[in-house]
Amino acid sequence: MDGSAAQARVSPGQRAPAVVRVPVSLRVNGSERRLEVDTRTTLLDALRDGLKLTGTKKGCDQGQCGACTVHVDGRRVLSCLTLAASADGREVRTIEGLEQDGTPHPLQEAFVRHDGLQCGYCTAGQIMSAVALIEEGRAGSDDEIREFMSGNLCRCGAYPNIVAAIREVAGRGDHA
Amino acid sequence: MTMRSFTYVRADSVDQAVTEVTADPEAAYLAGGTTQVDLMKDEVFRPLRLVDITRLPLREVRADDDTLTVGALTTMEELAAHEVVTDRLPLVRQALLLGASPQLRHMATMGGNLLQRTRCRYFRDPDVACNKREPGAGCGAIDGFHRMHAVLGTSPHCIATHASDVAVPLLALGASVRIRGQGAERVVPLTEFYRVPGGTPHVENVLEHGELITHLEIPLPPRGTRSGYLKVRDRASYEFALVSVAAALLIDDGTIRAAHLALGGVGTVPWRVPRAEELLRGAAPGPDAFAAAAEAALGGAQARRDNGFKIELGRRAVVRMLSTLAEEP
Ligand SMILES: Cc1cc2nc3c(=O)[nH]c(=O)nc-3n(C[C@H](O)[C@H](O)[C@H](O)COP(=O)(O)OP(=O)(O)OC[C@H]3O[C@@H](n4cnc5c(N)ncnc54)[C@H](O)[C@@H]3O)c2cc1C
Ligand code: SF4
Ligand code: FES
Ligand code: FES
Numbered sequence: 001m002d003g004s005a006a007q008a009r010v011s012p013g014q015r016a017p018a019v020v021r022v023p024v025s026l027r028v029n030g031s032e033r034r035l036e037v038d039t040r041t042t043l044l045d046a047l048r049d050g051l052k053l054t055g056t057k058k059g060c061d062q063g064q065c066g067a068c069t070v071h072v073d074g075r076r077v078l079s080c081l082t083l084a085a086s087a088d089g090r091e092v093r094t095i096e097g098l099e100q101d102g103t104p105h106p107l108q109e110a111f112v113r114h115d116g117l118q119c120g121y122c123t124a125g126q127i128m129s130a131v132a133l134i135e136e137g138r139a140g141s142d143d144e145i146r147e148f149m150s151g152n153l154c155r156c157g158a159y160p161n162i163v164a165a166i167r168e169v170a171g172r173g174d175h176a
Numbered sequence: 177m178t179m180r181s182f183t184y185v186r187a188d189s190v191d192q193a194v195t196e197v198t199a200d201p202e203a204a205y206l207a208g209g210t211t212q213v214d215l216m217k218d219e220v221f222r223p224l225r226l227v228d229i230t231r232l233p234l235r236e237v238r239a240d241d242d243t244l245t246v247g248a249l250t251t252m253e254e255l256a257a258h259e260v261v262t263d264r265l266p267l268v269r270q271a272l273l274l275g276a277s278p279q280l281r282h283m284a285t286m287g288g289n290l291l292q293r294t295r296c297r298y299f300r301d302p303d304v305a306c307n308k309r310e311p312g313a314g315c316g317a318i319d320g321f322h323r324m325h326a327v328l329g330t331s332p333h334c335i336a337t338h339a340s341d342v343a344v345p346l347l348a349l350g351a352s353v354r355i356r357g358q359g360a361e362r363v364v365p366l367t368e369f370y371r372v373p374g375g376t377p378h379v380e381n382v383l384e385h386g387e388l389i390t391h392l393e394i395p396l397p398p399r400g401t402r403s404g405y406l407k408v409r410d411r412a413s414y415e416f417a418l419v420s421v422a423a424a425l426l427i428d429d430g431t432i433r434a435a436h437l438a439l440g441g442v443g444t445v446p447w448r449v450p451r452a453e454e455l456l457r458g459a460a461p462g463p464d465a466f467a468a469a470a471e472a473a474l475g476g477a478q479a480r481r482d483n484g485f486k487i488e489l490g491r492r493a494v495v496r497m498l499s500t501l502a503e504e505p
Contacts, residue, residue: 039184075282150413151277
């Protein structure tokens, strides 16, 4: 933890706390997980570095790309702007939690079928966002899908195929 | 991780939260974190104590005949989905849904939204001078890159745009915030809440350190009022406004009986234009009245090298918003 660089900027007279650690318990993909984190740790880093759930990706780390999208208490959020400490006690769902008994989620299959990815870096975020989008009832038309997926950027420009994958699953209604 | 280390406190009551922050000049509130954590990562904010208010019971939305009272921790998505907002406040609903992204709207709270900080890139860059970040340092934007910056309410010390979308319709409707300080509560209309930069760009509103916004109070316009929010931006979605317009009109018998108008993306604060509202009231809805209102709306606008286009864009957006409303069946 790089406490020294941060504290070097503290002006004289201000208290400069050493690293502060807090206990956090999360229910991640159905199991209870406990960890102790530096208060500065984001939910994204807690998932990736603390719990080794590296399916969730870090793109911009500043709320702009959607690669880090996970569900907290059933709502899609950005884990890079969520502090792990603030998520204490919450229910978290990540891309690792979508499959059921070894069967991928219908959206995961649809992304493969429709080629909804190239490099794959944005894909976990796209899929987590899309699962929520369908649950929110906002996949009624291609325009609606595009608008309500606008928080997920794809540098490879796989957008048309992403929309096609979502459209197919939303239309079939077996997305739960 | 370059963020400065801090103590984390989860507030269980409004009183505890206010006491914690008031007592410590280095403390700050944490709501959805979409501004607070973002700016802590950039080291623009460097609190030593973060008081998490997300578990406080301030998430209720209540309506009576003429007011919608919104708990400050209600998220943007929750408010947009509320039946009274859907039914009677289209301008608020549209501004909410045209802001940020779904993920951000599920996190972002209404109190936090009103207090979000400017997107001026120099404010976020500790290597460039910025009076808002460091009083007296200078302003990197005035001679720098300022295409997105304000043309109304500017000063020689700061020309940063206030970036909130939903503050614009709220201001137009005459909404207020309920504020709790230590031992005292006060209600401040949004028209008196924000401060133009003048010589003190670091002061953005009337909140004292430690004061907490607990509720928003939104007056409901009379039934039959038509309203909307027009947002003009560089890309179709997930982008801040270049110019935006919130308007509400009550038209009866070929005459405008009530008018509300405010602009976003052009002012250092969300910009309500009482003069334009006066011109509209009593007039026949049509090109003449709308052009006059648009002229008044941008009155006093001051262009710099790169942002002069916002003045004409703003006028046209006002005319288009008002015409769209007038043409609604
Ligand atoms: C990529 C991106 C795009 C965005 N696009 C848009 C957009 O198009 N339109 C738009 O309007 N906004 C946009 N936003 C801004 C977003 O809406 C705000 O960041 C958000 O509303 C802030 O709310 P929050 O709950 O996350 O606040 P926080 O970040 O938790 O808090 C914001 C500030 O307010 C203080 N605070 C919070 N709540 C209270 C309270 N109740 N009383 C007193 N102080 C309080 C905090 O200490 C902090 O200083 C965007 C943000 C990002 C990151
Ligand atoms: S416009 Fe305001 S916020 Fe931007 S650099 Fe100048 S002083 Fe700072
Ligand atoms: S990594 Fe979170 S939005 Fe980009
Ligand atoms: S597949 Fe490469 S970023 Fe989307």
